[in-house]
Amino acid sequence: MDYLLTEEQKMIKDLAHKIAEEKIRPVAAKYDVSEEYPWDVLKVMAESDMFGLFIPEEYGGLGTNVMNLCLATEEFSRACGGIAVCYAASALGTFPIVLFGNDEQKKKYLPDLAKGKKVAAFAITEPEAGSDAGATKTTAKKEGDYYILNGLKHFITNGGDAETYVVIAMTDKTKGARGASAFIVEKGTPGFTFGKKEDKFGIRASSTRELIFTDCKVPAKNLLSKEGMGFIVTMRTFDMSRPGVAAQALGIAQGALELAVKYAKGRVQFGKSISSFQGIQWMLADMATEVEAARALIYSTARMVDAGIKDVAKASAMAKMYASDVAMKVTVDALQIFGGYGYMKDYPIEKYVRDAKITQIYEGTNQIQRGIIALQIIKELAK
Amino acid sequence: MNIIVCIKQVPETTEVRINPETNTLMREGVKSIINPFDMYAIEEGVRLKERFGGKVSMLTMGPPQADSALREAIAMGADEGFLVCDRAFAGSDTWATSYTLAGAIKKIGAFDLIICGKQASDGDTAQVGPGISTHLNIPQVTYVKKVEEATDKMMRLERMLEEGYEVIETPLPALLTVVKEINEPRIPSLKGLMRAKAAKITTFTQKELVLDPQQIGLCGSPTQVVKIFTPPQRQGGQVLKGEVADIAAELVELLRGEVN
Numbered sequence: 001m002d003y004l005l006t007e008e009q010k011m012i013k014d015l016a017h018k019i020a021e022e023k024i025r026p027v028a029a030k031y032d033v034s035e036e037y038p039w040d041v042l043k044v045m046a047e048s049d050m051f052g053l054f055i056p057e058e059y060g061g062l063g064t065n066v067m068n069l070c071l072a073t074e075e076f077s078r079a080c081g082g083i084a085v086c087y088a089a090s091a092l093g094t095f096p097i098v099l100f101g102n103d104e105q106k107k108k109y110l111p112d113l114a115k116g117k118k119v120a121a122f123a124i125t126e127p128e129a130g131s132d133a134g135a136t137k138t139t140a141k142k143e144g145d146y147y148i149l150n151g152l153k154h155f156i157t158n159g160g161d162a163e164t165y166v167v168i169a170m171t172d173k174t175k176g177a178r179g180a181s182a183f184i185v186e187k188g189t190p191g192f193t194f195g196k197k198e199d200k201f202g203i204r205a206s207s208t209r210e211l212i213f214t215d216c217k218v219p220a221k222n223l224l225s226k227e228g229m230g231f232i233v234t235m236r237t238f239d240m241s242r243p244g245v246a247a248q249a250l251g252i253a254q255g256a257l258e259l260a261v262k263y264a265k266g267r268v269q270f271g272k273s274i275s276s277f278q279g280i281q282w283m284l285a286d287m288a289t290e291v292e293a294a295r296a297l298i299y300s301t302a303r304m305v306d307a308g309i310k311d312v313a314k315a316s317a318m319a320k321m322y323a324s325d326v327a328m329k330v331t332v333d334a335l336q337i338f339g340g341y342g343y344m345k346d347y348p349i350e351k352y353v354r355d356a357k358i359t360q361i362y363e364g365t366n367q368i369q370r371g372i373i374a375l376q377i378i379k380e381l382a383k
Numbered sequence: 384m385n386i387i388v389c390i391k392q393v394p395e396t397t398e399v400r401i402n403p404e405t406n407t408l409m410r411e412g413v414k415s416i417i418n419p420f421d422m423y424a425i426e427e428g429v430r431l432k433e434r435f436g437g438k439v440s441m442l443t444m445g446p447p448q449a450d451s452a453l454r455e456a457i458a459m460g461a462d463e464g465f466l467v468c469d470r471a472f473a474g475s476d477t478w479a480t481s482y483t484l485a486g487a488i489k490k491i492g493a494f495d496l497i498i499c500g501k502q503a504s505d506g507d508t509a510q511v512g513p514g515i516s517t518h519l520n521i522p523q524v525t526y527v528k529k530v531e532e533a534t535d536k537m538m539r540l541e542r543m544l545e546e547g548y549e550v551i552e553t554p555l556p557a558l559l560t561v562v563k564e565i566n567e568p569r570i571p572s573l574k575g576l577m578r579a580k581a582a583k584i585t586t587f588t589q590k591e592l593v594l595d596p597q598q599i600g601l602c603g604s605p606t607q608v609v610k611i612f613t614p615p616q617r618q619g620g621q622v623l624k625g626e627v628a629d630i631a632a633e634l635v636e637l638l639r640g641e642v643n
Contacts, residue, residue: 011576019570049573062573 001292003299005071012053012068016075019044028080031205032351035197037161038083038205045076045087046116054091055098059110064098066240067302070247074295077251078258081355082205084248086119089157089206092241092363093120096166096182096233099240100225105184109164121162123153123211124234131368133168133231134177138213140169145220147171147183149191149213157362159209160194163187167211168234171227180230184222191216202354235313242316242363243302249320249327249359250298253291256327256352260284260334263349267339280337287330294323314376321369324359331356384437384535386496387488388428388461389515390421392445392452393505417452420500423561426568428498429460431533438462440491444472444484450584458571458579465491469588474601477506481514483599486592488519495535497558501526509560516558524551528564 005013023044031038045051053068055061062068069091076084094113097105097120112118129135138151149169153159165185172179185192195210224233261284264275274280301315331352335342342349360366394413417425428439441456443449444467453464467487475483488497497516502509509525516523528548529541536555541548543562571579589599597603621637623630 007580008577011580012573015571015573015576022570044570047572048570052573 001296003295009068009071013071013075015048016050016072017078019048019050020075020079024076024079024083028083028205028351029348031080031082033204035199035204035207037207038086041083042086042116042119050087051090051116052114054094055110055114056106059106060114061110066243066305067299069244070298070302073244073247074251074254074298077248077355078255080205081248081252081352081359082203084251085157085203085206085358086161088241088244088248089121090119090162091244092237093122093158093162093164093166095237095240096122096224097164097184099236100182100229100233101184104221105224109184113164118163119158119161120164120166121156121158122166122237123156123159124168125155126152127154131365133180133234136168136170136180138167138169139173140171140181140183140218142171142220146217147220147223149183149185149216149218151213152195153211153213154195155198155208155362156211157206157208159207159211160197161207165211166224166233166237167213168230169213171230175228177231178228180234181227182224182230182233183218184224185216185218189216189218201357202351203358204354238363239312239316240305242320243298243305245359245363246294246298246301246316246319246323249323249356250291250294252352252356252359253287253294253323253327253330256331256334256349256356257284257287257291259349259352260287260337263341264337274337283333283337287333290326291330294319294326297322314373317364317369317372317376320359320363321366321373324356324366327356327359328353384431384435384496384533385494386428386431386437386439386498387442387491387494388421388424388439388456389442389484389497389499389512390425390452390456391418391443391500391503391505391511392416392449393418393503396504415448415451417455418500418503418505420502420504420561420563422500422568423563423565424498424500425456425459425461426566427530427559427561428496429569430566431496431530432460432462435533435535437495440465440494442484442487442491443467444475444480444487453584454579454582455571457582458575459569460575464582464584465587466584467587467592471589471596471600474604475599476604476606477508477510477514478605479599479601479603481511482518482603483592483594484511485515485518486594487587488515490587490592495555496538497521497556499558499560501560501562512558512560519558522553522557523559524553524557525560527559527561530565 023041050072052061053072054064057063073084073088076087097109113120124133126137140147140149167183167185168180170179171181191214193212195212198208200208264280265273267274298319301319304312304315335349335353338347338349341347392415395416432439439461441453441461441464443452447468450466453466457464467483472483499512513523524540524542526543527540528543531541532539537552539552542551623633
């Protein structure tokens with residue numbers, strides 16, 4: 001299908017494809033086993049200007065553009081969902097600064113992030129506050145020119161490896177969700193340490209750690225926007241980043257589909273390529289159609305975001321939910337086509353199943369996404 | 384340091400098929416790429432520029448579409464591109480090609496270093512690099528695997544041999560051909576690609592270059608392709624069976640027969 005990409009978009013897609021094939025695919029299995037942070041691959045992405053795709057030009061990027069971010073993330077994820085998320089999670093940690101940072105904050109943090117000299121992370125999740133962000137326990141108490149942060153964040157992607165964190169903490173617990181605020185916290189700030197690194201089912205090249213704040217003194221000038229804006233910052237950030245998670249799911253699905261087609265063509269049973277059997281053909285046809293439908297939904301949403309359309313929550317939720325459900329189904333079917341070989345770690349396909357699963361869970365489970373979509377359509381009908 | 388890197392656009396060889404009736408390459412639909420060995424030459428040129436300053440000029444001879452090879456090199460960090468393109472140069476062998484490229488280099492102007500890949504993946508001759516240096520009357524060092532030391536006047540280089548390497552010092556200007564051990568070519572940057580897209584490529588036709596018409600194109604090429612053929616596939620050997628002593632005697636007889 002032709003999505004009528006511009007010359008620049010084609011250039012980004014082709015370059016990301018080249019990076020994926022030459023630099024990511026050859027090391028995907030290695031990092032899946034070692035769980036090391038793939039700094040060498042991120043360095044290549046950085047030198048190719050990929051971290052500039054979601055940062056305004058005046059701060060050293062190539063312009064904040066969700067479509068471009070999606071094209072790059074999709075290509076990276078075709079080769080490895082784990083390495084791709086190290087990249088995409090930096091975008092997630094960068095968006096709050098792009099959207100809500102003042103000029104001083106942008107000047108201080110964005111140029112290094114645009115060049116990929118530093119990686120960012122976004123921290124909202126806590127052990128008892130997943131989708132229920134109102135249950136956030138981490139506090140920020142103002143004392144003079146500082147906020148004192150106390151609490152624990154967990155499941156933080158890029159945690160420990162990122163230099164720049166955006167952390168959500170309660171400045172006024174009595175106000176519930178409206179009492180949350182967003183802070184930029186630098187690695188190395190006294191009182192800011194890291195807990196255990198999670199041993200994950202998939203996306204194992206990416207790091208997921210606890211962030212521990214113990215009387216952590218954060219300069220008051222690191223407050224993003226105003227006190228009480230924490231959840232607005234979060235929601236607006238997710239509106240921007242959800243198409244990126246969707247693109248990650250899409251890339252994983254596309255990568256699995258390609259492997260399945262190639263395997264089906266080469267695998268001979270009963271004296272014929274198994275791709276000549278209708279049972280396999282129908283599976284492949286369904287997989288390809290669903291992947292394409294997900295792509296159409298994601299690109300449309302990304303273009304809406306880039307056009308500055310305000311109300312993108314429903315479209316973003318649809319793209320994220322649909323693409324990740326497709327990724328799960330397509331990767332499982334791709335493994336099925338590989339048969340017994342697919343179940344073995346010597347073959348690349350089982351990793352796609354493991355990498356796909358998280359996309360149905362993080363940045364809002366698909367149940368939460370359905371809730372967002374349902375509320376929105378009911379609201380629209382009531383107008 | 385002003386560096387000229389000579390490259391060639393070639394068919395992506397893993398995809399090339401031979402037409403069994405005409406014995407010619409089937410070029411239709413085959414992607415053109417920069418000769419893989421030339422990628423190391425581009426990378427080394429850009430690295431030397433990053434170390435010493437100056438500029439990297441790209442040079443190629445070929446049809447108009449070879450323009451894309453020059454742009455790819457500019458995306459990797461080269462500064463400018465020159466395309467030698469004229470029907471008069473068609474059919475050039477390695478003599479005429481190196482003569483013509485040397486003429487283009489004289490036209491480009493002063494340089495400290497010329498870098499080429501060790502050979503092209505389609506012709507595999509490894510003659511054009513040394514040919515250029517001969518036409519320009521400058522020293523050549525082939526199969527360079529490492530630049531040990533470089534100043535604006537000289538270079539100390541490691542030259543790969545079949546077993547080991549030799550260290551060679553050469554004054555500049557000189558011509559190097561490089562092997563894949565010398566570096567790992569970079570992936571271009573997005574900004575580089577954008578710059579490459581907008582870059583102006585200078586085209587040299589026959590009339591811009593000072594060349595002897597007798598030494599260019601097909602008529603300036605002493606090489607003649609008499610016949611192109613695919614070597615016959617090797618047949619399975621003959622297996623001798625029986626007692627060792629008998630086999631040995633039989634083998635000696637057979638070998639004698641081969642010699643006579």
